[in-house]
Amino acid sequence: MIKLVLTDLDGTLTEDRGIYKVSLDAIKYLRLLEERGIKVALVSGNSYPVLRGLHNYLGFSGGVVAENGCVVFYKQKIRVCKPMDRQILEEFKEKFKLKDSWQNDYRECDFGFTPPDITEEMIKWAEEKGLYINSSGYALHIAFKPAGKMVGVRKLIELHGVKKEEVIGIGDSLTDLDMFKEVGIKVAVGNAEEELKKEADIILNLKSGEGVKELVTMILEGKLDGRNR
Numbered sequence: 001m002i003k004l005v006l007t008d009l010d011g012t013l014t015e016d017r018g019i020y021k022v023s024l025d026a027i028k029y030l031r032l033l034e035e036r037g038i039k040v041a042l043v044s045g046n047s048y049p050v051l052r053g054l055h056n057y058l059g060f061s062g063g064v065v066a067e068n069g070c071v072v073f074y075k076q077k078i079r080v081c082k083p084m085d086r087q088i089l090e091e092f093k094e095k096f097k098l099k100d101s102w103q104n105d106y107r108e109c110d111f112g113f114t115p116p117d118i119t120e121e122m123i124k125w126a127e128e129k130g131l132y133i134n135s136s137g138y139a140l141h142i143a144f145k146p147a148g149k150m151v152g153v154r155k156l157i158e159l160h161g162v163k164k165e166e167v168i169g170i171g172d173s174l175t176d177l178d179m180f181k182e183v184g185i186k187v188a189v190g191n192a193e194e195e196l197k198k199e200a201d202i203i204l205n206l207k208s209g210e211g212v213k214e215l216v217t218m219i220l221e222g223k224l225d226g227r228n229r
């Protein structure tokens with residue numbers, strides 16, 4: 001039985017990839033899950049205050065995994081990664097001519113930068129420093145290893161006391177590959193990156209928020225029952 005649905009935010013709950021407008025239909029459908037006792041949690045590269053605010057105001061009760069896995073909230077807030085070193089952030093920004101995400105003022109471990117394009121040189125630089133690096137398609141992210149959505153999702157599932165098989169994860173980008181490692185059913189929206197689609201159990205027909213509606217309909221119609229066994 002599905003007990004917890006983990007959803008990414010940017011590119012998944014929005015009307016499309018690359019835009020910030022949240023799909024109101026997707027929210028409406030996710031609330032139907034909450035009414036049936038299936039909890040919804042936000043798992044995203046966004047900062048904790050942004051996600052905690054959305055979680056409460058949108059009417060979800062499954063908690064939050066913020067900063068790409070580094071900060072977890074479910075009844076209590078837990079930091080699961082090492083705090084970032086400000087000097088490293090300055091070096092990264094300067095070396096690759098990047099701009100701070102406005103949310104960097106509110107982050108502890110994982111920091112975001114634009115433009116979101118990752119290069120081989122950046123990967124090499126990060127590896128030498130023991131840093132996690134990834135792109136959500138919206139921003140580049142760096143944090144001290146171990147980081148990535150899997151570390152936060154593992155903690156959130158532990159706090160819920162549910163089995164991996166009872167958890168669905170839905171996303172759109174490479175950062176969601178890490179979430180996929182920890183969930184029973186892996187779902188990619190129709191416009192997700194090809195690499196994520198390759199790892200998904202279900203590839204939705206519809207894009208972003210419309211895809212979320214498609215998934216909720218499948219859950220409510222019992223189409224996923226037995227799939228996660």
Ligand SMILES: O=C(O)COP(=O)(O)O
Binds near residue numbers: 010011045047138175
């Ligand atoms: O903060 C970002 O880059 C967006 O991340 P998300 O796709 O995990 O919501």
Ligand SMILES: [Mg+2]
Binds near residue numbers: 010172
């Ligand atoms: Mg995303």
